[in-house]
Amino acid sequence: MRMYKKISIGLILCAVLLPNIASAAAYSDIAGHLDEKYVVGYSDLGLVNGYPDGTFGPDATLTRAEATVLFGKLNLPAINGKQADFRDIAKTDWFYDSVDAAVKSGLVSGYEEHTFRPQDSIPSWVNGAVRNLYVAGVIDTYSGNRIVGNTPVTRSEMVKMLYKVLENYQFQLTGLSQAVKSTGTTGATAVQLPHDILGYLTIERIGIKKYPVKDGADLATIKTAIGHFAESALWDGNVAFCAHNRDYKYDFRNLKNIKKWDKVIYETRFGTRTYTVSVIKAINETDWTDITTSDERNKLTMVTCIENEPTKRLLVQAVQQQ
Numbered sequence: 001m002r003m004y005k006k007i008s009i010g011l012i013l014c015a016v017l018l019p020n021i022a023s024a025a026a027y028s029d030i031a032g033h034l035d036e037k038y039v040v041g042y043s044d045l046g047l048v049n050g051y052p053d054g055t056f057g058p059d060a061t062l063t064r065a066e067a068t069v070l071f072g073k074l075n076l077p078a079i080n081g082k083q084a085d086f087r088d089i090a091k092t093d094w095f096y097d098s099v100d101a102a103v104k105s106g107l108v109s110g111y112e113e114h115t116f117r118p119q120d121s122i123p124s125w126v127n128g129a130v131r132n133l134y135v136a137g138v139i140d141t142y143s144g145n146r147i148v149g150n151t152p153v154t155r156s157e158m159v160k161m162l163y164k165v166l167e168n169y170q171f172q173l174t175g176l177s178q179a180v181k182s183t184g185t186t187g188a189t190a191v192q193l194p195h196d197i198l199g200y201l202t203i204e205r206i207g208i209k210k211y212p213v214k215d216g217a218d219l220a221t222i223k224t225a226i227g228h229f230a231e232s233a234l235w236d237g238n239v240a241f242c243a244h245n246r247d248y249k250y251d252f253r254n255l256k257n258i259k260k261w262d263k264v265i266y267e268t269r270f271g272t273r274t275y276t277v278s279v280i281k282a283i284n285e286t287d288w289t290d291i292t293t294s295d296e297r298n299k300l301t302m303v304t305c306i307e308n309e310p311t312k313r314l315l316v317q318a319v320q321q322q
Helices: 036-044 062-075 096-104 128-136 155-168 254-255
Strands: 199-203 208-215 224-227 236-244 263-268 273-286 299-306 307-322
Touching: 036 155, 062 096, 254 299, 254 307, 273 299
Parallel strands: 208 224, 236 299
Antiparallel strands: 199 208, 199 263, 224 236, 263 273, 273 307, 299 307
């Protein structure tokens, strides 16, 4: 079983700050480009600039150093005490402060040999993150329905991803470090989370209290947390989870005791929602209909094994309270 986005929001929150240019309208090389509207829109927000000669270079590829510079523009909060202490960058480098801020915010990290490799292109080895961003509509596929994960990201492609994140998840464009505008949420402001956690799940009556949710429905992930199906939504719509039914700290062993009208709370970076259990049923292990079907309502779908019934799964759905 298997969803995420890190593509962390870390891979998508990248772009390039270059010498200032008056306005996006002055770019001489983006007219008719596939990503023109995203370059113009993101530039108009003041979050990316072009070159002194009036060009943007939409098809130029990015280095890791360049990509981290725009992190500072987003004014993201520091979530750890780390700093950019790498052997191959110095505090005098033009990109050092941006790398340092990105490390503190948990968006980027270095390599095992304590290097950052600032001139490398952005790596594409985060399979779960890629699938998350695709499901969220942040990235598209190339011809033949391929991601082409080892192809370097271009400037316009990165700006397009950034713009879609701000647009789709309605980030406040002033005070980005504070919160996200959560449409249709009930409850509190968005919570601060470790970089590898999507949110926390609570079903108080059956003893599930702030269980962490991670991107992925593979066995390795659900040994350490509740897993999120990449095929399902992240926040709005049908958000689907899975977990083992025994033997782990965070499992769904008590899901068999759930009852209709039980309350389910899901806390995320986007906000906190309260749901009410409406469906409890057994499904075939090959029946993914309730997981992959989209829904205009905001609901949680939870799945686990049924003891001594290897071909069956327990499915519980909860709909957001109005």
